[in-house]
Amino acid sequence: MSADERVPLLEVEHLTTRFATDRGQLTAVDDVSLTLDRGEMLGIVGESGSGKSVLARTLMNIAGANSSVTPQTRIRFEGRDLRNLSKEETKHFWGKEIAMIFQNPMTSLNPVRQISRQLTEPMRYHLGLSKREAQDRAVELLRLVGISSPGHRMSQYPHQLSGGMRQRVMIAIALSCEPKLLVADEPTTALDVTVQKQILDLLAKLQDDLGMAMILITHDLGVVAGRAHRIAVMYAGQVMEESTTKHLFEATSHPYTESLLKAIPRLSQPSHTRLAASSGALPDLVNVIDQCRFVGRCPLVEDICTATMPKMASHRPGHSVRCYLPLTPATVPSGTNEDVAEPEKLNQSDRSH
């Protein structure tokens, strides 16, 4: 394991995941590039069908049998190429280096196995702990995630626990091998708001304590607003805007991000505030047209938007946008795209707005 602190923890380049369907190849994730540093929290926000979960599952190597990843895709973890791991390395990679928690705590646990067995299994397998050691650590972990009388819970089955408890158990399992990266796919969507707050606060605390990096995937901008360091907004398989959290809200540049923000009802608004609702469906991801994916719902469309697909371009320091007509003026001259290399596209500089 490289301990080189200058290498980002996770580097994703041109990640493209396709699914074989009856109608042809469906591009669920299209050319996504991301980097994540140690201890950082990246929020990935998008609506259903945006590809956010497929992205997470591709990172975890569980995208499914009918999926394929293009040869251009590069995923590097601590400098190691995940696509070229040896068989031996693969065994102790997922679950140990990167762990994942899922949306539905009701179905992610094995209903016919005791909590203790589900919690100790990864530690015995990945860390080679003895049964006794693993048991002791499991109790410790349950306490860490805020479960009372952990010794008692160990012998229980998932159906004896509430939804919030089960999600805590899932988190305990994910943390058991002290992963360097935790991928949380809508971890609180199935939970009540007060429990959601408990779980999100717990994740934030654990992340701080353990120095773990985290990718938090959600459809709710509110969930990541005060928590993530950076946010990537996805639509139709592509990242539309990526920025530090503060910048994303204060200098929202992609019309899609803005439409998301305006569609959310807020406690700070008076009752009966009319919400901005953009209509229109997701574009077809099988027969992809070479144009901006958001044209069907965008209020600002001009000719260039339907002429060819915009590329992800650096807009301001730490802020990239995939749009010809960003809502805020760029402070980085177009053409100097340090974030994304795009050699095939030379006529970027003559975009007008």
Added chain:
Amino acid sequence: MAGTGTAQLRERDKVLLRVEDLVVEFPVGRREVAHAVSGISFDVAKGETLGLVGESGCGKSTTGRAILQYPRPKSGSVRFEGEELTTLRANDLRARRLRLQMIFQDPTSSLNPRRKAGRLVAEGLEIWGGRTKTEVEERVNELLTSVGLDPDAVRERRPHQFSGGQCQRLSIARALALDPELIVCDEPVSALDVSVQAQILNLLEDLKKKFGVTLLFISHDLSVVKNISDRVMVMYLGKVCEIGSTETVFASPSHPYTQALFASVPEPDPDVDPTQAPTLGGELPSPITPPSGCRFRTRCPLATERCIQEEPQVREVAADHFVACHHAGMSLEDAEEIPLKAAESPTPAAT
């Protein structure tokens, strides 16, 4: 919280729906019952939207269904347009239900997958008769148009050919078909994406103006409830915590549970540090053996001996603002000054 009492009820002749001391229980296992709704009272005036908010297991959906007598409540009164529904015979009730409609959370599974959209909307009109085929057809077209669907494009399609938002529009068209007075909306936008949610919320507001319907809007999402409601009622474990005009309740939540609930809402604002807001610890107690006195006391940082002994009654704390709490108006931040008597639940606060 979690109190009984009828202080919040308004004069009888001014309200469309008046629910008094409603109790709904479900048998579970041997001689045990789950106390789903335990003596709640509220009313809804004509043309008003009452938001019913609370977390899973608080009895909000059961309340909505019990108004339609589905299931019939164990006790209590439900008066709709001055008529007592709980004692109506099945046949009379069936006729009354024309005036009461319901929209459900999962739009796809609440529509018959084998029927075409046109038939789905026409169903009620055909069952209740009195219209010629052309009249039904015209009415269906009118309804589809008013919920934002193009009749010619959608009439022949089946539910699986629609998106979630479109299915919810269809459900709304179905509910409107027989000119109801009251529509109970049970989490109508919870399964939808935010942009679609915004469309449906706007649509409900438009239809309210156009058809003058009254809404009982059930949701766990406080921001959504605030957006659509004129009045709001907060429930916890089968009891009313707080009820009042939306502006008042949201401006000065007085029940500790309401305060904790509001503090848990993730606001899309990067300058708000969510970890600084008070967190409600513990878990919902079992509705089979609910706590004595105030049902919220096991998780309430303000709970005292009195909360164990005595159930708080709903009382008026300000104009059109009613709270069922012995310590109403105290802030959760004052909690340290009060001896914690709440440690009956084995679950301590996490994080």
